[in-house]
Amino acid sequence: MKSFTLTNGMILPATGFGTYKVNPESIIMAIEAGYRYFDTASFYGTESMIAGAIERSGMKREDFFIASKLWKTDMGYENALKAFNLTLENLRTDYVDVFMIHWPDKNLNLETWRAMEELYSQGKIKALGLSNFLPYHTEEILKHCTVKPLIAQLEFHPGHTQTFAMNYYREKKILLQAWSPTARGRVLDDILIRELSEKYHTSPVQICIAFCLHENVMPLPKSSSIERMKENLASVNIELEPEDIMRIENMPPKGWGGEHPDRERVKI
Numbered sequence: 001m002k003s004f005t006l007t008n009g010m011i012l013p014a015t016g017f018g019t020y021k022v023n024p025e026s027i028i029m030a031i032e033a034g035y036r037y038f039d040t041a042s043f044y045g046t047e048s049m050i051a052g053a054i055e056r057s058g059m060k061r062e063d064f065f066i067a068s069k070l071w072k073t074d075m076g077y078e079n080a081l082k083a084f085n086l087t088l089e090n091l092r093t094d095y096v097d098v099f100m101i102h103w104p105d106k107n108l109n110l111e112t113w114r115a116m117e118e119l120y121s122q123g124k125i126k127a128l129g130l131s132n133f134l135p136y137h138t139e140e141i142l143k144h145c146t147v148k149p150l151i152a153q154l155e156f157h158p159g160h161t162q163t164f165a166m167n168y169y170r171e172k173k174i175l176l177q178a179w180s181p182t183a184r185g186r187v188l189d190d191i192l193i194r195e196l197s198e199k200y201h202t203s204p205v206q207i208c209i210a211f212c213l214h215e216n217v218m219p220l221p222k223s224s225s226i227e228r229m230k231e232n233l234a235s236v237n238i239e240l241e242p243e244d245i246m247r248i249e250n251m252p253p254k255g256w257g258g259e260h261p262d263r264e265r266v267k268i
């Protein structure tokens with residue numbers, strides 16, 4: 001069974017469930033479908049929905065991994081501590097498995113990280129992470145930190161693999177997670193993705209998720225249908241041939257969502 005092992009020994013499931021713009025029923029369904037890792041953020045407003053779904057499942061808190069993120073307006077040492085406590089309240093728990101800075105802010109990254117390190121040393125966070133940090137943002141953290149980031153989350157899918165960043169995180173042994181692993185549908189009509197879905201008798205979405213897994217990138221697909229949730233989880237069983245991985249890696253750019261940490265958002 002595929003899984004990801006962080007350098008602190010924590011073992012994460014192969015695929016997590018994205019909760020941006022989901023409703024409470026979707027999270028209950030996702031647990032039923034077999035997801036145990038939930039990606040949330042204070043910004044999504046889904047933390048309390050995850051708490052509710054876990055309570056309803058009758059399973060133990062420790063059976064789940066919850067990853068949340070600190071929003072842009074909560075950057076800074078004191079703000080981060082306050083915001084983290086709110087996250088714990090929303091999640092009705094006393095720890096989170098993964099906590100990340102949602103977007104970099106060059107003036108506040110270091111003091112925010114200091115707050116996160118403190119929470120980590122108190123056992124309130126099991127793994128620290130960075131979201132939307134490109135290698136040059138992460139370099140600054142690595143230079144000054146006492147606790148290293150274990151996870152980095154970036155937009156990643158066929159047509160937008162951020163190869164430089166992927167190789168950088170691989171070399172640093174920081175697990176890369178893929179947000180929008182299917183580019184919210186923007187790559188599903190691509191000629192290569194369609195060809196491969198016919199070749200492997202799978203859906204185009206499964207090609208996208210299988211591609212992440214073959215690159216050792218943890219995908220976080222979101223869906224509101226239990227059939228699609230299960231279909232996405234089953235992508236772990238698809239063995240893409242090395243030549244097809246190379247073809248995906250070298251397809252023309254496609255499906256970028258328009259967000260870059262150092263630029264104004266581009267409307268797609």
Ligand SMILES: NC(=O)c1ccc[n+]([C@@H]2O[C@H](COP(=O)([O-])OP(=O)(O)OC[C@H]3O[C@@H](n4cnc5c(N)ncnc54)[C@H](OP(=O)(O)O)[C@@H]3O)[C@@H](O)[C@H]2O)c1
Pocket residue numbers: 017018019020021039040102131132153178179180181182183184185203205206220221222223224225228229231232
């Ligand atoms: N760190 C960040 O800044 C950041 C940014 C964006 C996202 N994220 C995280 O990444 C997660 C996933 O990203 P995302 O929601 O942007 O995009 P995504 O997972 O690539 O795409 C979601 C879309 O794909 C559809 N879909 C899912 N499975 C499908 C299937 N098997 N067949 C056909 N369509 C399918 C869904 O439709 P239905 O819902 O109708 O099934 C939904 O419209 C988010 O929920 C969030 O947790 C993080």
